Amino acid sequence: GNSVTQMEGPVTLSEEAFLTINCTYTATGYPSLFWYVQYPGEGLQLLLKATKADDKGSNKGFEATYRKETTSFHLEKGSVQVSDSAVYFCARMNYGGSQGNLIFGKGTKLSVKP
Amino acid sequence: NAGVTQTPKFQVLKTGQSMTLQCAQDMNHEYMSWYRQDPGMGLRLIHYSVGAGITDQGEVPNGYNVSRSTTEDFPLRLLSAAPSQTSVYFCASSPRGSNEKLFFGSGTQLSVL
Numbered sequence: 001g002n003s004v005t006q007m008e009g010p011v012t013l014s015e016e017a018f019l020t021i022n023c024t025y026t027a028t029g030y031p032s033l034f035w036y037v038q039y040p041g042e043g044l045q046l047l048l049k050a051t052k053a054d055d056k057g058s059n060k061g062f063e064a065t066y067r068k069e070t071t072s073f074h075l076e077k078g079s080v081q082v083s084d085s086a087v088y089f090c091a092r093m094n095y096g097g098s099q100g101n102l103i104f105g106k107g108t109k110l111s112v113k114p
Numbered sequence: 115n116a117g118v119t120q121t122p123k124f125q126v127l128k129t130g131q132s133m134t135l136q137c138a139q140d141m142n143h144e145y146m147s148w149y150r151q152d153p154g155m156g157l158r159l160i161h162y163s164v165g166a167g168i169t170d171q172g173e174v175p176n177g178y179n180v181s182r183s184t185t186e187d188f189p190l191r192l193l194s195a196a197p198s199q200t201s202v203y204f205c206a207s208s209p210r211g212s213n214e215k216l217f218f219g220s221g222t223q224l225s226v227l
Contacts, residue, residue, distance in 0.1 A: 032214055042220055043219050044218045046215050093214060100214075102216065106156040
């Protein structure tokens with residue numbers, strides 16, 4: 001089927017640690033891929049995206065590379081800050097119906113300790 | 115610039131009651147959608163609309179109705195609330211032809227007793 005699988009949380013890191021949140025997808029073809037972030041008490045907001053294979057999305061020090069060989073889009077950051085504490089959602093486009101929509105993973109909660 | 119506004123922020127209902135969750139956006143976005151967020155389930159699409167007068171079902175539409183009489187508003191109606199509808203509901207919108215970047219409201223936390 002068409003789905004998005006991301007690593008279970010919660011993830012707890014110390015400030016300045018390296019972050020990886022794994023995300024894999026199943027799909028027919030090569031859909032656009034996304035990472036959204038949800039800060040406490042807020043709605044989701046787009047963090048970064050990649051629209052084709054080998055593209056790298058980046059924003060606010062976060063990066064993710066579209067790997068068609070491994071159907072993955074892992075999120076990385078070299079040095080996390082306390083302000084990065086949030087829930088991170090991987091998502092992919094699903095083309096069908098009257099137009100495409102986003103399919104989200106279950107979310108990974110990140111807590112960064114000072 | 116208000117963006118996507120959802121009301122109310124919190125609501126408690128009894129089983130069988132009906133209510134409408136309001137969503138309005140002031141960005142002239144064509145596309146609007148409703149998601150529910152449940153622990154361990156992520157976000158699931160309930161209904162969406164690609165413009166005024168057009169609506170379509172998402173992944174979990176049962177028990178919910180929507181209409182889109184204007185570009186700005188996209189209300190979600192619960193006809194007869196059930197405890198299984200206890201959730202956090204998010205409305206989202208995006209510009210025409212670009213529903214990949216969604217702008218989310220801050221959510222409505224609904225409890226059905």
